Every structure is written in C-alpha cells, then in structure tokens.
Amino acid sequence: MTAPDMPDDPDAPARLRTLPSRLLGMAAMHADRVVAAGLSAADARKWHYAALVALHDLGPASQATLSRRTGIHRSDLVAVINELADRDLVERRPDPEDRRRNVVSLTPAGARWLSHLDDLLRSLQDDLLRPLSGPEREQLVDLLTRLVDHHTGIRRPTEG
Amino acid sequence: MTAPDMPDDPDAPARLRTLPSRLLGMAAMHADRVVAAGLSAADARKWHYAALVALHDLGPASQATLSRRTGIHRSDLVAVINELADRDLVERRPDPEDRRRNVVSLTPAGARWLSHLDDLLRSLQDDLLRPLSGPEREQLVDLLTRLVDHHTGIRRPTEG
C-alpha cells in the first residue's frame, strides 16, 4: 500500500520534454490509462468497445474483416470475441456460405451495452482533453489524423 | 520474412477513426516504430538516449534521481545503465557521501555518442512530423504538452 513512486518527470531536461515522439508516447500513455481505468469500471477493455462499434456501424462480419476494421490482430481477436460471446453481447456462428468463416453479429444486449460504453467513452475523452478548448481538440484530432494517415501503410524503412 | 498483414485500419468506422485516445495511441505507435527503427540502426534505444541527455544536460546523478529525470522506472534503469556502462558511455561508481547510491556520469565517449544520437533523432522527428508544417508541429507540441502536463501527477482516480 505504498504510493506510486513515479512522479512522471517533473524535472526532465527540455530536450526531452519537447521531443515530439516522447510527448506522443506520454500523451498516449495517459490516454490509455484514463480509458482503461474508466472501461475497467465497466468490466470492459478498449478492444471490446472497438469490436462492438465496428459491428454496430458496419454490420455483422467475419473475424478477418472485423480484424481489419478494428485494427485488432486476428490472433488476438479470438479472445475478444470469446469474452463478448460469453456475455452474450455478440453471437459467433459459422458462415454457411463459407465454412472457413465465422459470422460475428451484435446481439440486442450488445447494442445496449455499446450505447452504455459510448456514453462512458464520451466522458472519458472529455476527461482526457479537459485542458483543451473545443477548437483545440479539433486541431489535435486533425493533426493526429494526418500524422497517422501519413504513416499508415509504411512498415519499416530498413526492413530485412 | 512474410510481409506484415495488418494494413492498420483502412475502413474503420468513423467513430473509431476520430476517437482522440485511439488517435493518440496510433500516432504514438507509429512514432515509436520510427524512432525505435532509427535508433536500432545505431544499436541504441530511446531509454539510452533519454539517460544520456539527462546526464549531459543536468549533470551526474544517482540512479534514483536519473529515474525521476528520465521517467525510466528505477527497476528498468538498472539494465539501461548496465548497457551504457558496458560500452563505456557512462560511468557508474558508488557515492562516497551516501553509500546506498551510485553516481552515474557521462564519459567523453558518451558525450560524443550523444551528439551523434542527437543528430539521428532530429532527423527521425522530422520523418515523423513530415506531413505537418512548421507552425503545425509547434501547435502539436503545444497541445500535447498541455495534455501531458495536465495529466501528470494523477495516478488513478479509483485507487484502492
């Protein structure tokens, strides 16, 4: 029961404090903490939310396309769907048209759960972005989107 | 040596694509990849750089204060210092004034190595931020700094 001992870096050198890659990492870490803490109070994790959103907005899908839509690796998606199916939030059944596939679909309970998580997430995003004004939040989203879009699809400059 | 199979999320629902916490996570991931790949070409990792910068800018320090200055957890710092000391980039010796402590200091070779890494990192940040203009980069740094500053020091809203 000792208090956590890392006060982040109150006195880091400026060279580190202003390094964009480091700032991104730290901001992401805080974001992850806020979101994970909030979601865990609802017994959920971000992947659960991502999967539910994809199913709701884009309809039932095989695990492979769900993987593409959420960014969850297909080998990790198995467990996520297991957990959601265990709680009857999604249904997983074999695809009669292609027996390699499972079709995953949202149940009514899943849709209700999703709208609950949605409210929760909205307020978590708000916690996260508290120090920024409305326009600043849009600015941030815009800048990050352009960054991500630019780097998406690039794997490694110096690959084998 | 097969190609990576995750095209990120080309067709994720908008609700996910614009979620700030998710954007932060993805941007940070890309940033980490770019930086880690660049540094690994120089046989270094970001913690090595952070430690060297802290030693250079703020002078010799015990591992505990170095931990506070870099944000590296003190239990992880051990290995970082080991690796740097193995290459004679830093020196670790017991503090005569407090025999619990080690004093870690930069060697001349460490200083040279740091300035090399500095150049490297400058160009990596540039790669990372390529899609953004100069003012936009400053904007991003400003927004992220305020975000991080705001959340720094907060541990867990729902701690035991």
Place this chain on the structure above:
DNA sequence: AAACTAACGTTAGTGTCACTAACGAATGGA
C-alpha cells in the same frame, strides 16, 4: 479430377513496455 494457392480461425509463443513486490544494505530521525 488432382494439385496448388490462399484465406480462415485458432493456439502458442516472442519481445517490449510500464509497472509491482520484495530484498538487503545504508541512512537519518525519534
């Protein structure tokens, strides 16, 4: 028809990351 290629879901395992827990040694205050 047979053979090859590829996609699917699944399991197991890897390396990194941020962190907790515990330790022995040393310090400093009551």
Place this chain on the structure above:
DNA sequence: TCCATTCGTTAGTGACACTAACGTTAGTTT
C-alpha cells in the same frame, strides 16, 4: 536504539502488438 525511508537490484505481472504454425475450407489451374 528503534523505526521509517531511500537506494540499487532482481524477479515477476499483465497488456500489447505482433510472428509462426496448424488444420480446415475455398478457389484456381491444369
């Protein structure tokens, strides 16, 4: 002298983002 605290260190945890391999199923080629 007792006690809490700090220090460096080791070991281990849980989440994450993968890779590798598998058996199954589906298309495509010949």
